[in-house]
Amino acid sequence: MEYMVITGHWIDQNWQLQKRVLNFVHIPPPRRGLEIADAIWRCLDDWDIQSKIHTVSVDNAFANDSAIFHLKTYAQRKKKLLCEGKLFHVRCCAHILNLIAQDGICEIKDIVEVIRDSVEYVRRSDARLLLFYEIVKQLNLSERKLVDECRTxxxxxxxxxxxxxxxxxxFSRFAAKDPHYDAYPCHEDWEKVENVCSVLEVFWDATHIISGSDYPTSNLFLNAVSLVKVLLDEKSLDNDGFIRDMVERMKIKFDKYWGETNLLMSIAAVLDPRCKMKALEFCFPKLYSSEKVEWEISFVRKSLHELYSEYALMYNDEGESRGQIQGGSSQGQSTSNVGILRESCYSFKKDNKIEKEFDVLEWWRVNSVNYKILSFMARDILAIPITTVASEATFSAGSRVIDKYRASLTSEIVQVLMCGGDWLRKRF
Incomplete structure (x- = not known):
């Protein structure tokens, strides 16, 4: 049996980021896009939130592209989508980073296999571990522990x-002392591994930002992606032909997914009060060719004004019951609110990483009175998960519910256990 988890993400009235499992649903084969879309829509219908959906975040499976097409059609019949639906489909950034990084690892897959076998060989025996760490001590190394690998x-x-x-x-000294250990990396192999790891390090950093246990708000991703692009551009000029060839393949994959503006990442970065429009001026020259930068910035600026106009109309129409909008014309509000986005106070450390201790949600909570309509925009945009990591984490719990001793549980009981457990954990 195969299941799909559906999670809802929002920012509550106290400006706290919330996530709940809405459904843990069994989808029988053939699991085409239409079946996936219907299962998601039934879940939204059960919760009566069909008209409250702004975006759907999925991984990059082909069936999901088809599912999004059908879901978008369903959603457009319920309400007008933001920015004409340009924000509706969010591709998982963690999956894209994984695809690019795998292209790099694939270049040294034979060496990886040798190192993997070496680590497993040493760790498989207490006697071998003792011998290994005696050598570590002799070489006066600060590192003391080998790391296991999860191959997936x-x-x-x-x-x-x-x-x-x-x-x-x-490892080389260990081979001299253990006659049964005869397959270990040579000097040239280690050089290749070091070069590949120097490229993958920035992917590892970006993945940690994107896939943290307390998953981050969407304003952090544009800078993380631009740092990946900077590294790939630098390594494409490397003196080592092996690295140049590897990076060229990685850049093709990068451009496939991020060669055009990711509107969500861009708008979310602008809604970071440290960044504003300077975020685009800083990052876009790293992401796009010089002839495309101005067009891309103009596209985001136009979309941002379009989005603001939709929110201004929405909350002015609904009045104080939803927006608590003070008196004054919509045009005047637009000028004062959007004007703040033109100011610049981009705050970077020396390594070009945004300060992590800054709480963007707390800033918007404090300033929501001053920028009412913008704060509603920020609440919706910053809540959008740009990865499916938070949803995938549910399957870790799912494996504890659906084990070999509970395989006969009905799909309805599994759903109750997964959803009920998630909501109860958040309550207490």
């Missing part, structure tokens, strides 16, 4: 490789 996660492979590099001299 590229970042786990990176962690294994980056740790193993620190023991490269240990």
């Amino acid at each position: 996660r590229w970042n786990s492979t990176y962690e294994m490789l980056s740790t193993a590099i620190k023991f490269k001299d240990v």
